[in-house]
Amino acid sequence: MARSRESEMNGAPPHILVVDDGITMRMFYRSVLEAAGFMVEEATNGMEGYEKVLAQPFDLMIVDINMPKMDGYSMIRTIRNDPAVRMIPAVVVSTEAAAKDSARALEAGANFYLVKPVAPEDLTEVVRMIVGVAA
Amino acid sequence: MAALFATRQKDPSPAMTDEEYAKFCEFFYRKTGIQFQAGKKYFVDRRVADRIEKTCSESFRDYFTMVRFQVTGEELQFLVNAMTVNETYFFREDYQFDALIGGILPEVARSKRRNEPIRIWSIPCSSGEEPYSIAISILERWSQADSWNIEISASDIDSKILHEARTGLFGERSVSRVSAQLRSKYFLPRPDGSFQICDELRESIDFSLVNVVNPLHTHRFRDIDVIFCRNLLIYFDDVGRRETVEMFFDALSPGGFVCLGHSESMSRMSSIFLPRKFGETIVYQKPLSAE
């Protein structure tokens, strides 16, 4: 998958948005992804996530499912329906391993599906693959 | 009385016990939606003490009984006027007026019939700087302004501040962000250094006393296209915020907009509006196919 124009053009590290209502979860994502050289922005629910996406360009978003105000599926669906930002790749992370939920994530427009708890190396692998950076 | 007043000034003993304070806050919250944080006791106590004195009440208990049961609600209004924080000035958070002119109004105009007015509601308006800033922005900067009728309503819970808004007399601090050119066009300088807003603006805005959490006050607001609700919801709790923005949903036309203050994000209040970006600011839209 190609990296978005933004980071590629100005040579800045890829920008990742993590959307999760759990504070330790967000801190974990930040620590793992920053160590791997990415820039990280946080949002605490789907609606705040969508606002951040409107406000600045991202190369990838990592999205929890169960959140207040706007859940992860609704957030991704909303973004897929907005021509200005629809292309941002999305990884859904959830506690629900059931097949029906990964089907639902894909239907909402997610590109990948991870199950909690996420191993740091899986996270960086998936992110690197999507934004197209070599390790 | 004078002697008593003097000693109070020096060494203010609290008007309310902690228990009374809690009761008072609960009552005031139910009436206005305003929630006092724990650290506000001194602020509240001083103002209540002042009202106790002005009404010559014997004690907090007597005063509180009067406030709760007085038929006219007159003392409650005095109390509200004393408790509100009215801080405001012209062109405050003006990036939202940029969004109004550059994005919101053109979009509203696209889906509206010419003979219908565009309706804007500034709530809370405090001493009027916000609705007057909206009016001036539209007159000065919206190229289509001449082809539309535009109604600006402005409301606040504080009757005293509304009176000031209607009067339209402003101090130097309040107009500090107004350019010399706009000052000479819309204001009349007065010998005491204050500025009188011109009658045309004064008379074009419909000021009204509205408590945003009282459905009896708000139900007449319908088919509004843009609501400015800035620096009010910071004083409310989660449930009050929810109720207020749900009321806005009913007051708005489909596709109508809500503009909040910069420290107030809809993403902490409700999910029934959709964020929209205009320039550098995010505003919230009632879905066009509202349901």
Added chain:
Amino acid sequence: MVLVKAGGQRTLVLAEPSRDPAVLLADLSAAEPSVRRAAARDLAPHPEAAMALCDRLEVEASPSVRAVLLTSLIHLQSPTVAMRLASLLRSDDVPLRNAAIEALQEMPDAVAPHLRDLLADEDSDVRIFAVNILGALRHGQAPQWLTDVVRSDPHINVCAAAVDGLAEIGGPETLIDLEALRRRYEGNPFMEFAIDAAMRRIRGH
């Protein structure tokens, strides 16, 4: 001048005769969402309508009507209302179950009697939701209940959710249990990270 004065109907605030609850109940299933919203809002002072609001919530498809139904249920909160909302935690409707969680967080006393059952549910996701409710509940017992979860819940994600809650509301007395949990998940990078982060926050740095 293009500005025209609104008004016409001035602010004469006449007390609207309060509407007949029977009419409001019927309006809950009206075709127009705005009518349903008005009915849901105006039923907020009527405790006897609480179950009808719960019934409507289960079938209501419009997000804005749902939101108003839940706001009214927060006003009418009771253990029975909380139980009805808790049953939605098992719903397949993701927005609905998350909205129910948020509403339950606003009713500490009403939801408290059900928390023990929810925390013992066999579905680990329901237990996670119960922990999420606890984390945001303004209830004196909440930190203690979260500590109990950390001590005894066998599921890693339930414990992780509890650690998250404790990071926000836990006091120094919970540190011992967090240390024990850290030993239990020794070698799991996420859990080690989350527990260390929570303990740092509780210690205040």
